[in-house]
Amino acid sequence: MNIPVVDFSAYSLTEKDVTDEQLHSLSKELKSAFTEVGFVFLKNSGITLEEVEHVMDISKKFFLQPDELKKPFGRKSFANNPNHGWVSVETERLNPSRPGDLKESFNTCSFHPDIKWPSSAAVSGFQEIHTSFYLRCKDLSLRVLRVMALSLALDPDVFLGAHRLVGTDVNGTTLRSLYYPPVSCEKAKEGQLRCGEHSDYGSITLLFQSSEGLQVCNRSGEFISAPTVPGAILLNIADLMQRWTSDQFISVRHRVLLPPVGDSSTRQSLAFFLHPDDEALITCCDGSNKYPPVTAGAYLTMRFRESYGRS
Numbered sequence: 013m014n015i016p017v018v019d020f021s022a023y024s025l026t027e028k029d030v031t032d033e034q035l036h037s038l039s040k041e042l043k044s045a046f047t048e049v050g051f052v053f054l055k056n057s058g059i060t061l062e063e064v065e066h067v068m069d070i071s072k073k074f075f076l077q078p079d080e081l082k083k084p085f086g087r088k089s090f091a092n093n094p095n096h097g098w099v100s101v102e103t104e105r106l107n108p109s110r111p112g113d114l115k116e117s118f119n120t121c122s123f124h125p126d127i128k129w130p131s132s133a134a135v136s137g138f139q140e141i142h143t144s145f146y147l148r149c150k151d152l153s154l155r156v157l158r159v160m161a162l163s164l165a166l167d168p169d170v171f172l173g174a175h176r177l178v179g180t181d182v183n184g185t186t187l188r189s190l191y192y193p194p195v196s197c198e199k200a201k202e203g204q205l206r207c208g209e210h211s212d213y214g215s216i217t218l219l220f221q222s223s224e225g226l227q228v229c230n231r232s233g234e235f236i237s238a239p240t241v242p243g244a245i246l247l248n249i250a251d252l253m254q255r256w257t258s259d260q261f262i263s264v265r266h267r268v269l270l271p272p273v274g275d276s277s278t279r280q281s282l283a284f285f286l287h288p289d290d291e292a293l294i295t296c297c298d299g300s301n302k303y304p305p306v307t308a309g310a311y312l313t314m315r316f317r318e319s320y321g322r323s
Contacts, residue, residue, distance in 0.1 A: 046249050067142065087119060152218065191279075212251065218247055
């Protein structure tokens with residue numbers, strides 16, 4: 013399985029003017045990728061490697077702190093948005109049939125004034141860096157949605173109109189900074205992975221990786237290692253978008269395996285999960301009844317129950 017590489021420079025964050033011809037060309041390339049593979053590498057997006065490294069650097073400083081310094085910022089600590097905050101190792105099970113994932117994360121999904129952010133000298137600038145990167149990813153994602161709508165001959169507002177509240181507490185869009193600590197295969201529980209097999213929940217996901225390790229499921233059910241393309245974003249379709257498009261765009265399972273025996277390296281990634289507004293009703297855009305209508309918020313809550321259990 014080859015993941016296509018698409019040059020997005022014509023509609024990158026640095027471009028204000030894009031021609032209809034350029035949009036049409038991009039729409040054909042994205043449609044091909046999303047109908048056949050579900051993943052695409054996006055290069056020349058306007059988000060720089062330096063921006064990505066800046067977020068990863070401040071995130072790693074946070075993750076390397078003792079757990080007692082991270083607990084005050086734990087997920088479910090903030091009443092206005094229970095998904096915001098730190099998730100400790102083995103708390104989440106993206107494949108509920110496996111033991112907890114060997115990763116930790118920090119979820120940025122609320123900018124409410126009551127949210128408390130890591131602000132010690134060791135992580136100076138944490139809030140500002142994550143907020144800025146979230147907004148950059150949001151702007152890029154909305155451009156991608158516009159091209160996706162065009163590829164299906166839809167009015168762009170079919171998708172864009174359901175994402176008007178990104179960055180508020182009535183929209184589940186989340187920037188996750190992920191850290192995979194060193195792990196000994198011999199000490200891991202039976203069946204345990206760094207990240208269990210799963211598909212993403214919302215509209216689309218932007219993934220920024222520091223190293224290889226991700227595996228993607230192909231059409232025959234085999235998991236194939238995804239390469240890294242320097243400077244490119246790995247972008248994939250998520251579940252609600254598959255429902256929305258009546259399976260025209262496919263949401264594909266993926267995972268992160270344990271490192272090989274003797275490999276004590278860490279892994280980092282940033283994932284921007286774009287979700288429709290909580291009250292947005294997702295129905296099949298072709299008018300069919302292939303999937304029953306569901307609100308984005310209800311679907312997200314259901315999936316969180318599966319991956320976090322009673323935690």
